[in-house]
Amino acid sequence: MGGVLDILMFATLCVAILTGFPVVFILTGTALLFGALGWAFGAFTPALLGALPPRIFGTMTSEVLVAIPLFVFMGIMLERSKIAEELLETMGRLFGSVRGGLAVSVSVVGALLAASTGIVGATVVTMGLMALPAMLRNRYDAGFACGTICAAGTLGQIIPPSTVMVILGEIISAAYQQAQLAQGRFSITTVSVGQLFAGSLLPGLMLVGIYILYQLAIAWARPDLAPALPRDARGRVTRAEILDALAPPIVLIVAVLGSILGGIATPTEAAAVGAAGATLLAARRLSPARWPQLVALASVAGLVTLASLFDLRLGRAAATAGERAAILGAAACAAGLALALGHALRLTFRTGVLGGVARSTTTITAMIFAMLIGATLFALVFRGLGGDDMVHAALSSLPGGAAGAIAVVMAAIFGLGFFLDFVEIAIIVIPIVGPIILQMDVDPIWFGVLIAVNLQTSFLTPPFGFSLFYLRGVAPREVRTGQIYRGVAPFVGLQLAALALTALHPPLATWLPRVLFGR
Template identity: 65%
Template sequence: MSPSAIGQWLDLFMMIALCTLIMTGIPVVFILTGTAVVFAGLGILFGAFDAFLLGALAQRVFGTMTSEVLIAIPLFIFMGMMLEKSKIAPELLEAMGRLFGPLRGGLAVSVTLVGALLAASTGIVGATVVTMGLIALPAMMRNRYQPEFSCGTICAAGTLGQIIPPSTVMVILGEVLAAAYQQAQLAQGKFSVETISVGQLFAGAMIPGLMLAGLYILYQVALCWWKPEIGPAMRREEAERLPASALARALLPPIALIVCVLGSILGGIATPTEAAAVGAVGATLLAGLRLGGGPAWPIHGAALSALGLVALGSLFDMRIGREAPPLPDLLAMWAALPLALMLAYGIAVSLRRAFGGGVLGGVSHSTMSVTAMIFATLIGATLFSLVFRGLGGDDMIRAFLEMIPGGKYGALFVVMLIVFILGFPLDFVEIVIIVVPIVGPVLLQMGIDPIWFGVLLALNLQTSFLTPPLGPTLFYLQGVLPKGVTARQVYRGVTPFVILQLLGLLLVVLFPGLATWLPEVIFK
């Protein structure tokens, strides 16, 4: 048997081993690394793998470590964890509940809106679903909401972070998809390659994400007006209106933070990494304001100083080191100095309050743990992909997809079906890191639009995470269910939202412009 034929068999067994070991529950990073090492050794033994290729691993790992885009990951995670652990989320949910509570289904609408904001800021489905389950589910049950409807609403709201930017998972998807797109163009003989950015993927996901949230809300409002007993209005004693000042204090800061982060990316003012830094600083200031323990003027002064610095940076050339900057630029630099000092002082005050309140330690630990998991998986997937390609896996995948009836759309359907099934045992990050580098270049060579493919992938995985009986979101919620609520009720409640997910996915398939129009307009 020739070395190429041996390589194809090893590739096949490599994929079978990966899928089998994933079901055992062993951490994916160990499975990826161990499988790659074992099959690389077998390939070298049978002459089907060139050991020289392993020398490229160090360069690829270094490229991962120095990627400017991936620096946004720990910053976005820090932002989401700070908003969660500083108890800004419960305050936001209570305010939204008071705002919509007097309406039938108002609490469900509030949960959807707050879940979208929290999920977009953390990008971690498990953390969002558990947080919403602990905060919102008791309130909904106390107001006589049907358990099935309540559980379905919380599960659906928690998964919105897979598609609504800005989120950590979209940053990873954008980076991996950009690499796959470049490989596809190089394979086609195009050496002047086009690139896609995380900002373009954010823009592509915006309309489908908002459309999906809108479908949820329309269903909730319509169902509760048709059957009031499913989601009645809040009781009069609990629906007491908040003062306008308290409502604004709870709603405006976190919403403004999300808008500033996303708006700076879509408006071309900042890169995703710079916007993530703004989000981390903004979440720290909000935590300092929420935790209190002193006057509020340092926080307000820091926020105003940050706005002033952005205005100066957009109006003047603030680059230092020039030999003879014009007088207006020089004056702007001196004006930025006290603003920067005020911002630094506000951040220091906020960090001190977060540390004193026992928040900063937990946020730092969670950020480090999640970031380490993501980057370890990235490195393991890099080694796996390197060995898989070295054994001739690209040719095998290409031949398999090209033989599927229906051309590129038939191949896309099969890939989406595989990804949907993988969504049961694996997390979004793991699937993106493992699957996209393998099948992405082949699909993109067939003419699939990369932004459209990325949005479809996010919607598909979101649907998989919700689908009974193996959807991970359902297991997350079952861990915090109150007494009297069963897993069967969770499955029944989430089924209508799965149907809405499929409807949203179908709309994006039939009308690709839902995903491609906004990036074309903004990044033309």
């Protein structure tokens, strides 16, 4: 009976999701319904649910998952800091003389925002409000312009740091541990979020390059789709303006991503740095005073310099006079950083920005963790009904071995992307198929990056692509929904091409982690 119930359980989940009811309730309700049916027919042991409380506790106390609310806070705060507006205006004037220059500037800004915010909705809405009217005003094809904005907005899911990579890293790590235990290995090798960040960096940058090459090629072949800006509309952009627009996001990217890839900080510690930096940048937009940013930069530079030259550990009896002086200097730098951050928090609180960011962060974080808990319950019942054995047998019997199984899984994830978003796919599908695929001696980082690139297409595929809805909500009335769908189709194809390149050439995903982490 269990062999029938597990199939019915997954089919019921897929049908229920199409109703539009909140996924967390569908996951939980489906699990409870089929758990009760399995118990009634003797195919499920309720004692298995005893593993649920420890798993929930492990999820809520996971140090890695603490990075999720911090990265969400950072992204929403940066969206409120209006950093995207400065970037779009400056890059638009810089590339305006080139055919397709506005499209290229949108892709460049999308990549920079992806590496600093990682929030797809905010990026698409901001560029839809600012870039789309400018592109239409300069006779860009509506479909091409919409596709460019939607595709650039989704880069936050593959270019680290991103929330989906944190979730995916935790799930892939757990799946890899299960795979090793199933193979009889008890000296377990783990996969960190930092390794997954490193693995996704080159494919993400490659995707940006593919977008830009396509935009330049289509503008050259069909000048009517993306003409250059008229001379009087370009204006001049000075080096100072370029530096003023690029410096804040680049400094934040180096501080957050550089500290993770350099092994200086964990993703959670780097996310905290990013949240503090985003708050300082928001305060920069709210007040003409520049001293908080200067004090913060000087304090951080002082702390990094002192930490690299001296042993700053406290409570050591054998500390030299120079080390004691360095500790006092580090304390002064910490006080300066606290002063600057306190000023930024007070300013954002008084203007109402901090409260709005905190509410949005709480809502998004609660949604993600609730789905993680619901997916945990679903996975427990599904496994209790023998679903993992059914999936294992199905994947193992496919022709082509590991390559055939991965191809089927990628096709299934792409198909689910038409109806589910990335979080739902990651927490429902990967715990089921991940341990089975990784038992086939597949590199977990490469597999994780393939999933991340594939999941990115879920934002662009109709009818439920989130980027399409975000842009539809802010696009002018003359832009038809059909034009948006037509415009994103080539970019979906480009993402699938990037997926194929990464699949055929695994070093794109494995080379950088091996260099940085010795893996």
